Amino acid sequence: MQIGIVGTGLIGASIGMSLKSQGYEVQGCDSKPEHIEIALRRNAIDSGVSLTEVSKLDLVFICVSPSLIVPISQEAYQSKGESSVFTDCGSTKTEIAAWATSNPDFVPGHPMAGHEKSGPSFATNWLFRGSKWILTPCETTSPRALDLVEEFVKKMDATPVRLKPDSHDRQVGILSHLPHILAGLLIESRKSIPKGDISGGSWKDLTRVAGVDPLLWADILISNRTELSDILSKFSDDLKMVTTLLDSNDRKGLERWLKEIAIAKEKQK
Amino acid sequence: MQIGIVGTGLIGASIGMSLKSQGYEVQGCDSKPEHIEIALRRNAIDSGVSLTEVSKLDLVFICVSPSLIVPISQEAYQSKGESSVFTDCGSTKTEIAAWATSNPDFVPGHPMAGHEKSGPSFATNWLFRGSKWILTPCETTSPRALDLVEEFVKKMDATPVRLKPDSHDRQVGILSHLPHILAGLLIESRKSIPKGDISGGSWKDLTRVAGVDPLLWADILISNRTELSDILSKFSDDLKMVTTLLDSNDRKGLERWLKEIAIAKEKQK
Numbered sequence: 001m002q003i004g005i006v007g008t009g010l011i012g013a014s015i016g017m018s019l020k021s022q023g024y025e026v027q028g029c030d031s032k033p034e035h036i037e038i039a040l041r042r043n044a045i046d047s048g049v050s051l052t053e054v055s056k057l058d059l060v061f062i063c064v065s066p067s068l069i070v071p072i073s074q075e076a077y078q079s080k081g082e083s084s085v086f087t088d089c090g091s092t093k094t095e096i097a098a099w100a101t102s103n104p105d106f107v108p109g110h111p112m113a114g115h116e117k118s119g120p121s122f123a124t125n126w127l128f129r130g131s132k133w134i135l136t137p138c139e140t141t142s143p144r145a146l147d148l149v150e151e152f153v154k155k156m157d158a159t160p161v162r163l164k165p166d167s168h169d170r171q172v173g174i175l176s177h178l179p180h181i182l183a184g185l186l187i188e189s190r191k192s193i194p195k196g197d198i199s200g201g202s203w204k205d206l207t208r209v210a211g212v213d214p215l216l217w218a219d220i221l222i223s224n225r226t227e228l229s230d231i232l233s234k235f236s237d238d239l240k241m242v243t244t245l246l247d248s249n250d251r252k253g254l255e256r257w258l259k260e261i262a263i264a265k266e267k268q269k
Numbered sequence: 270m271q272i273g274i275v276g277t278g279l280i281g282a283s284i285g286m287s288l289k290s291q292g293y294e295v296q297g298c299d300s301k302p303e304h305i306e307i308a309l310r311r312n313a314i315d316s317g318v319s320l321t322e323v324s325k326l327d328l329v330f331i332c333v334s335p336s337l338i339v340p341i342s343q344e345a346y347q348s349k350g351e352s353s354v355f356t357d358c359g360s361t362k363t364e365i366a367a368w369a370t371s372n373p374d375f376v377p378g379h380p381m382a383g384h385e386k387s388g389p390s391f392a393t394n395w396l397f398r399g400s401k402w403i404l405t406p407c408e409t410t411s412p413r414a415l416d417l418v419e420e421f422v423k424k425m426d427a428t429p430v431r432l433k434p435d436s437h438d439r440q441v442g443i444l445s446h447l448p449h450i451l452a453g454l455l456i457e458s459r460k461s462i463p464k465g466d467i468s469g470g471s472w473k474d475l476t477r478v479a480g481v482d483p484l485l486w487a488d489i490l491i492s493n494r495t496e497l498s499d500i501l502s503k504f505s506d507d508l509k510m511v512t513t514l515l516d517s518n519d520r521k522g523l524e525r526w527l528k529e530i531a532i533a534k535e536k537q538k
Contacts, residue, residue: 112469132467175468179475184530198401199444200381205474206448211531218524225515246494255487261453262480
């Protein structure tokens with residue numbers, strides 16, 4: 001059983017570290033030679049190979065930026081091994097799931113893990129431990145491919161969760177992309193006040209992911225722009241509602257809203 | 270040296286625990302008998318006393334909800350000891366600083382610490398360790414009172430920082446109140462998606478403080494509504510700007526904005 005990793009950044013190298021630590025042979029491919037160097041040094045891969053070579057392996061993880069997943073998968077498929085199974089780790093799923101409809105050995109996926117530092121230097125073999133790993137198989141996806149990917153997701157101590165691609169994109173739009181945008185907007189707001197850190201815990205928490213990997217995140221947000229347009233429009237309406245409560249000095253209304261939030265938060269757990 | 274605590278909630282009881290662990294005698298006063306009971310059991314106070322009694326002590330911390338600080342301080346001052354020094358822990362400072370102008374022994378303050386659980390059960394003697402503790406003295410504040418409060422802030426391992434009251438209210442509006450509002454709005458957004466937790470780390474971070482102590486937070490937000498009105502209006506404009514970048518599929522513009530955020534975040538450290 002040989003594992004291939006296309007894109008040895010934070011996610012790809014973490015997959016490699018986890019599976020290599022369990023005895024699997026892992027080969028990596030990356031357009032940046034320094035990523036391969038670091039991934040080798042950190043024991044995330046056994047060797048750096050070409051896309052052609054990596055595509056022949058048994059299980060191939062495509063861990064590149066969302067807009068590159070379909071073109072790179074298409075290219076990789078030129079030299080795909082007969083029984084090779086592919087999966088990806090992209091943050092939006094509608095586009096890749098449409099492509100996968102005609103490619104039964106490709107299981108679209110998205111591990112719900114990461115952190116605010118990118119690149120293989122920050123990879124760890126426990127990155128996925130305890131987290132959900134979403135898979136958005138199509139009706140045409142081969143059961144063998146789906147089973148294999150789920151088996152390896154579990155090996156990385158993550159829990160596989162099956163979702164429809166559009167439901168996935170809506171949910172991560174709210175659960176991940178919106179928080180990233182708000183974190184950025186908080187940093188933007190702070191530009192108007194003097195330097196000097198008097199912030200407490202809530203500021204540190206809410207801005208942790210701000211400004212993370214701008215090229216990757218521009219790609220992620222653009223790839224989900226249709227869902228995000230709806231989500232941000234609804235968010236803007238809610239913001240107006242809270243602003244009105246404050247502007248009209250409506251203490252009771254604000255208390256009611258905050259109590260509703262406390263209850264909703266408990267229910268969402 | 271006897272310490273008085275008015276309001277033995279999370280902040281008041283944490284001050285008590287920290288100072289009692291350093292050998293000070295601490296007396297507490299709270300309108301809720303169960304708070305006094307818990308504070309006694311947790312070694313946050315030596316005894317529960319009346320507001321009249323607590324007001325005679327050497328250093329009195331007023332740890333009540335913002336809208337109650339001026340009325341309670343006024344009442345406490347009826348029986349204030351001649352050399353007693355008072356300080357408060359309220360999240361907004363303009364109103365109390367105006368009152369303190371004619372009360373030189375009162376030093377308006379605000380420890381930048383707390384967490385998402387309220388009440389004396391969650392108090393700890395290290396709550397303020399490593400955090401900033403803002404003081405907004407007036408021109409009329411007595412140097413003796415200011416020195417004494419700063420000395421005790423340091424005893425709790427916090428760093429005293431002096432600010433003008435309006436600058437304080439602007440800064441905490443952005444650094445603390447805005448994050449709390451956004452955390453609530455995130456929970457609001459999530460109501461539109463199915464239950465079932467696929468969220469990652471960013472969601473947990475950004476919603477940690479959502480729905481915390483609704484009565485207290487309605488009071489805090491209302492007490493800072495003038496600043497928040499400006500802050501939310503600017504935030505709403507910034508949100509529109511990002512929405513426009515997404516709606517117009519402006520990848521380059523979004524990359525530019527995210528890069529600016531990454532740079533601003535570094536500068537803000």
